[in-house]
Amino acid sequence: MSEKLLPQGAGYGVVIGMGLFFSGFMIVLTAVQARYTGFSPKSSEEFNSASRSIKPGLIAAGIVSAWTWAATLLQSSAVAYKFGLSGPWWYGAGATIQILLFAMLAAKLKLNAPYAHTWLEIVGQRWGKAAHLIFMFFGLATNIIVSSMLVLGGAATVTDLTGMHTVAASFLIPAGVAIYVVVGGMRSTLLCDYTHTAALFVIILTFIFTVYATSPKIGSPAKMYELLAQASIDNPLDGNAGGSYVTMRSKSGLIFGVINIVGNFATVFQDQAYWQRAIASRPGTTVKAYLLGGLAWFAIPFTFATTLGLAAVALKGDPDMRILSPADVSAGLPASAAAAALLGKSGAAAMLILLFLAVTSACSAELIAVSTIITYDVYKTYFNPNATEEQILRVGHIGVVAYAVVCGVAATIFFYIGISLGWLYTFMGVALGSAVVPIALSITWSKANKWGCLGGSIFGLIAGMIAWLVTTAKLHDGLLTVETTGGDYPMLAGNVASIISGGIISVVTSLIRPADFNWESTRAMNKIDPVAKEDEKSETSSEKKGEDVVAKAESIADSFDRAEEDNELDPVALTKAFNFAAWSSISLFVILILLIPLPLFFSQHIYTVGGFTGWVAIGISWTFCSAVAVVIYPVFESRSAIMQITRGVIKDVFSKGSGKYTEPPKASAA
Numbered sequence: 001m002s003e004k005l006l007p008q009g010a011g012y013g014v015v016i017g018m019g020l021f022f023s024g025f026m027i028v029l030t031a032v033q034a035r036y037t038g039f040s041p042k043s044s045e046e047f048n049s050a051s052r053s054i055k056p057g058l059i060a061a062g063i064v065s066a067w068t069w070a071a072t073l074l075q076s077s078a079v080a081y082k083f084g085l086s087g088p089w090w091y092g093a094g095a096t097i098q099i100l101l102f103a104m105l106a107a108k109l110k111l112n113a114p115y116a117h118t119w120l121e122i123v124g125q126r127w128g129k130a131a132h133l134i135f136m137f138f139g140l141a142t143n144i145i146v147s148s149m150l151v152l153g154g155a156a157t158v159t160d161l162t163g164m165h166t167v168a169a170s171f172l173i174p175a176g177v178a179i180y181v182v183v184g185g186m187r188s189t190l191l192c193d194y195t196h197t198a199a200l201f202v203i204i205l206t207f208i209f210t211v212y213a214t215s216p217k218i219g220s221p222a223k224m225y226e227l228l229a230q231a232s233i234d235n236p237l238d239g240n241a242g243g244s245y246v247t248m249r250s251k252s253g254l255i256f257g258v259i260n261i262v263g264n265f266a267t268v269f270q271d272q273a274y275w276q277r278a279i280a281s282r283p284g285t286t287v288k289a290y291l292l293g294g295l296a297w298f299a300i301p302f303t304f305a306t307t308l309g310l311a312a313v314a315l316k317g318d319p320d321m322r323i324l325s326p327a328d329v330s331a332g333l334p335a336s337a338a339a340a341a342l343l344g345k346s347g348a349a350a351m352l353i354l355l356f357l358a359v360t361s362a363c364s365a366e367l368i369a370v371s372t373i374i375t376y377d378v379y380k381t382y383f384n385p386n387a388t389e390e391q392i393l394r395v396g397h398i399g400v401v402a403y404a405v406v407c408g409v410a411a412t413i414f415f416y417i418g419i420s421l422g423w424l425y426t427f428m429g430v431a432l433g434s435a436v437v438p439i440a441l442s443i444t445w446s447k448a449n450k451w452g453c454l455g456g457s458i459f460g461l462i463a464g465m466i467a468w469l470v471t472t473a474k475l476h477d478g479l480l481t482v483e484t485t486g487g488d489y490p491m492l493a494g495n496v497a498s499i500i501s502g503g504i505i506s507v508v509t510s511l512i513r514p515a516d517f518n519w520e521s522t523r524a525m526n527k528i529d530p531v532a533k534e535d536e537k538s539e540t541s542s543e544k545k546g547e548d549v550v551a552k553a554e555s556i557a558d559s560f561d562r563a564e565e566d567n568e569l570d571p572v573a574l575t576k577a578f579n580f581a582a583w584s585s586i587s588l589f590v591i592l593i594l595l596i597p598l599p600l601f602f603s604q605h606i607y608t609v610g611g612f613t614g615w616v617a618i619g620i621s622w623t624f625c626s627a628v629a630v631v632i633y634p635v636f637e638s639r640s641a642i643m644q645i646t647r648g649v650i651k652d653v654f655s656k657g658s659g660k661y662t663e664p665p666k667a668s669a670a
């Protein structure tokens with residue numbers, strides 16, 4: 001292995017130093033919000049669900065941050081390096097549509113189970129213990145695969161840039177995150193996500209401008225085009241029109257696109273992290289948050305990979321560009337190699353920080369998601385149904401720490417058995433795809449048949465595994481290794497068999513023997529009787545005196561006034577929101593997956609320099625719009641809260657103790 005660009009100390013400095021910095025930041029943030037807004041993570045509902053009161057811009061930033069994995073930056077660049085400009089498109093579009101389509105599930109969640117803490121609670125309430133446990137298996141498997149990819153991808157890059165041992169990085173990355181998640185809970189995690197996302201956009205835009213405007217090695221789209229055209233002559237790409245890097249006609253690109261679409265359905269629909277953001281969201285704006293978040297996220301892999309992934313191709317042969325082995329590409333290293341070739345040590349450092357921010361904010365979403373499942377679906381459901389507030393909170397904290405250790409262990413296991421980020425990324429749909437349709441149906445369709453959905457998930461998984469292994473064996477004379485099983489065709493067969501058979505079994509069974517579920521029990525789930533609640537509140541406040549006690553948020557009623565709550569949970573309004581989510585997300589699906597890429601694929605078009613410049617310009621403009629949506633808009637929408645906090649701080653400065661938040665007198669129910 002070549003000399004490392006940065007010293008090992010830089011790796012430890014970023015992983016431990018920034019981990020501690022964000023923990024400190026979170027402690028301050030939590031103290032500020034408890035003192036000046038009345039929200040405190042000392043309530044379990046606030047810790048896990050942010051009192052279901054978050055506005056759309058911050059939820060969108062939280063979605064972008066949870067969905068920006070190590071793979072979003074590394075794997076997208078690796079497919080740009082391998083397949084040319086079709087790779088970033090298929091990565092971006094193929095993982096955006098799931099977030100857009102999830103807007104429909106989010107609307108149904110607010111309509112059918114507005115007080116749920118987890119999606120598994122809804123399944124359990126509707127279909128009982130067996131379904132709860134089987135879907136919990138799929139849910140937790142999703143979390144473990146996603147978290148392993150995050151930690152593995154982050155750790156591989158830290159090792160590559162600094163020489164820090166991968167196992168040390170695998171444990172230290174989640175450890176730092178666990179501290180700040182325990183301190184801050186869901187609301188502060190979203191605020192911390194926001195700061196990560198803002199920094200992420202600054203670094204990405206820096207790379208974009210370096211490559212397309214200032215770098216003496218590239219410096220413009222026209223020069224990039226020229227270098228890519230030369231690379232197409234030197235190393236023509238098999239399966240691409242004219243062997244070119246600047247065409248959407250790429251057979252391997254398209255295969256990756258299909259695998260990417262299937263795998264990402266599983267990791268959105270089955271990951272509590274996305275349900276949790278819908279749960280934390282205000283009911284009236286959930287759909288808006290998901291559409292905004294999905295569209296904003298697209299720019300990250302698309303433009304980043306169109307920048308650094310293609311730069312890694314363009315710079316092949318440059319003395320500063322290291323030679324990448326197939327294993328390096330599978331580990332997602334083209335982006336960091338290009339960053340280092342373009343900007344030397346500062347490029348490597350920027351890449352290290354970018355990766356750290358992406359991995360930690362997505363990891364925080366996974367930690368709190370799994371901790372919430374452990375709390376409500378394991379502990380409260382099976383061990384202590386009458387758990388007190390304090391016990392729930394304690395289990396939540398233990399869950400975060402325990403899962404951080406699991407993340408480190410899982411990443412270490414994958415590291416030692418030689419499973420890379422790229423392998424795991426393409427495998428996720430084989431293992432998880434079968435449950436996508438059944439899970440979506442269980443929460444949205446009254447006619448969904450329980451046994452059809454369970455059978456679809458299980459038999460779909462078996463079908464996916466068989467298709468994957470049999471295809472590998474056929475193509476490689478029975479040789480099953482990490483390398484042979486990770487090929488394009490075996491992964492394609494496994495992904496498609498898994499999602500299609502799970503979908504067909506669940507839908508056909510439901511059509512033949514439709515259920516007739518009226519959602520009354522899921523709508524009532526966890527709803528607090530206002531009278532009981534008042535009693536509980538007064539007990540709590542007389543039990544625990546002192547400044548710290550902020551009796552907050554057992555239900556939405558605590559976060560909004562009564563009229564707002566009724567208004568936002570109005571079934572007619574939520575049904576309208578669902579319809580809006582349906583037509584807009586399906587239209588965007590058709591545009592992003594069919595109307596734009598397929599004509600370009602079938603026409604075998606190779607971009608001209610003008611066409612390529614336009615393609616890059618769209619990516620850059622989209623990145624700016626995304627930054628406005630998830631960096632500037634959340635500040636604008638929270639201006640009154642920011643003013644409230646500022647007023648509180650000023651009051652405290654001039655008259656110590658006078659700035660503390662006090663509950664406004666309750667208005668009579670309107």
Ligand SMILES: NC(N)=O
Pocket residue numbers: 067068069071072095264
């Ligand atoms: N979140 C993804 N698929 O990058």
